[in-house]
Amino acid sequence: MDISKQLLIFVNPASGKGHALKEWNKAKPILDKFNVKYLVIMTQYQNHCHEYLLKEDLSNVYGVVLVSGDGLPHEAINALYARSDWEQISQSITIGVLPGGSGNAFAKTLTKLSQLECNSESCALLIAKGMTRQMDLILLEMPQKKVVSFLSLAYAFISEVDLGSESLRFLGGARFDIYGTWRALFQKKYQAKYNNQQMMFRYFLAQKIPYISDNYLSAPAAQIDDGLIDVQYLEDGDWSQLVKLSLKQYDGSHVEIDEQGNVKPKGNWKYEKVKEYTFEPITNCPLSIDGERYPPQPVKAKVLHKILKVFCY
Numbered sequence: 001m002d003i004s005k006q007l008l009i010f011v012n013p014a015s016g017k018g019h020a021l022k023e024w025n026k027a028k029p030i031l032d033k034f035n036v037k038y039l040v041i042m043t044q045y046q047n048h049c050h051e052y053l054l055k056e057d058l059s060n061v062y063g064v065v066l067v068s069g070d071g072l073p074h075e076a077i078n079a080l081y082a083r084s085d086w087e088q089i090s091q092s093i094t095i096g097v098l099p100g101g102s103g104n105a106f107a108k109t110l111t112k113l114s115q116l117e118c119n120s121e122s123c124a125l126l127i128a129k130g131m132t133r134q135m136d137l138i139l140l141e142m143p144q145k146k147v148v149s150f151l152s153l154a155y156a157f158i159s160e161v162d163l164g165s166e167s168l169r170f171l172g173g174a175r176f177d178i179y180g181t182w183r184a185l186f187q188k189k190y191q192a193k194y195n196n197q198q199m200m201f202r203y204f205l206a207q208k209i210p211y212i213s214d215n216y217l218s219a220p221a222a223q224i225d226d227g228l229i230d231v232q233y234l235e236d237g238d239w240s241q242l243v244k245l246s247l248k249q250y251d252g253s254h255v256e257i258d259e260q261g262n263v264k265p266k267g268n269w270k271y272e273k274v275k276e277y278t279f280e281p282i283t284n285c286p287l288s289i290d291g292e293r294y295p296p297q298p299v300k301a302k303v304l305h306k307i308l309k310v311f312c313y
């Protein structure tokens with residue numbers, strides 16, 4: 001890593017409860033103490049960060065830091081991946097995050113792996129110390145678009161909770177608890193094809209990292225660099241199964257892992273580790289990709305192994 005270059009720090013004033021600037025102010029003294037060079041950009045509008053990273057000369061940049069929820073890293077990583085010089089950028093630029101939004105799964109995962117608390121001071125320390133790891137991304141090919149995902153693709157229950165609770169952003173992370181409880185009580189079923197098999201789903205979630213937000217360890221067997229995607233789903237099943245399982249996702253106890261690291265089967269609840277999959281929604285329910293809304297459409301997913309550098313011990 002060439003620290004004679006600088007970090008680009010994007011602060012999203014519109015994320016979560018609007019606390020991103022406060023979180024940045026907690027991190028700034030730590031970066032200053034370590035004499036880190038940086039340029040701060042307050043994002044002015046949706047896609048500002050994407051436009052900047054797609055077009056600007058990044059030859060003087062060694063890291064991109066997102067102070068926001070999980071939406072801004074999704075935007076940033078996709079902009080970098082879409083550049084013609086991505087191969088070189090994937091070697092020279094490292095991604096860092098500070099938890100400034102309502103869903104901070106990325107910050108939670110990187111701090112947890114580094115055995116740190118998930119807060120802005122820990123994230124700043126990770127960035128200032130400059131240790132990096134290579135992580136996987138998931139390439140999602142859709143009819144009109146290719147997207148890379150660092151977190152998840154959700155349909156049915158999780159997609160409804162993620163996207164349906166957007167108007168409750170002012171509640172911060174509590175939006176998922178409140179809206180999720182309501183949706184678990186009044187469940188819907190959704191038709192889709194998973195690997196060409198048509199099923200009726202109550203729940204479908206494919207993840208790259210173990211957390212889906214700061215306090216939901218939804219895929220405890222997931223690893224950032226194992227070359228695999230953790231897919232969980234619940235077919236039809238009974239109503240109470242989803243209620244019980246969603247309550248246990250706080251600490252990951254809905255999944256039992258044996259000494260070899262394999263997930264033990266649990267009734268109708270399926271947990272598979274795959275290198276690729278296909279998914280085709282049939283019911284009109286949007287897809288949530290890294291927490292962002294995408295119209296229902298067929299998706300081909302495959303892992304891009306160890307393709308992104310992140311600040312992590």
Ligand SMILES: Nc1ncnc2c1ncn2[C@@H]1O[C@H](COP(=O)(O)OP(=O)(O)OP(=O)(O)O)[C@@H](O)[C@H]1O
Pocket residue numbers: 012013014015016017043044045046047048067068069070071072075100101102103104169290291292
């Ligand atoms: N100044 C701005 N005004 C409005 N939207 C913005 C602004 N800056 C960035 N955005 C957009 O805000 C969106 C949400 O980003 P982010 O993930 O940081 O917030 P969040 O509230 O935590 O969301 P999530 O719950 O998905 O984590 C992104 O799509 C980004 O483009």
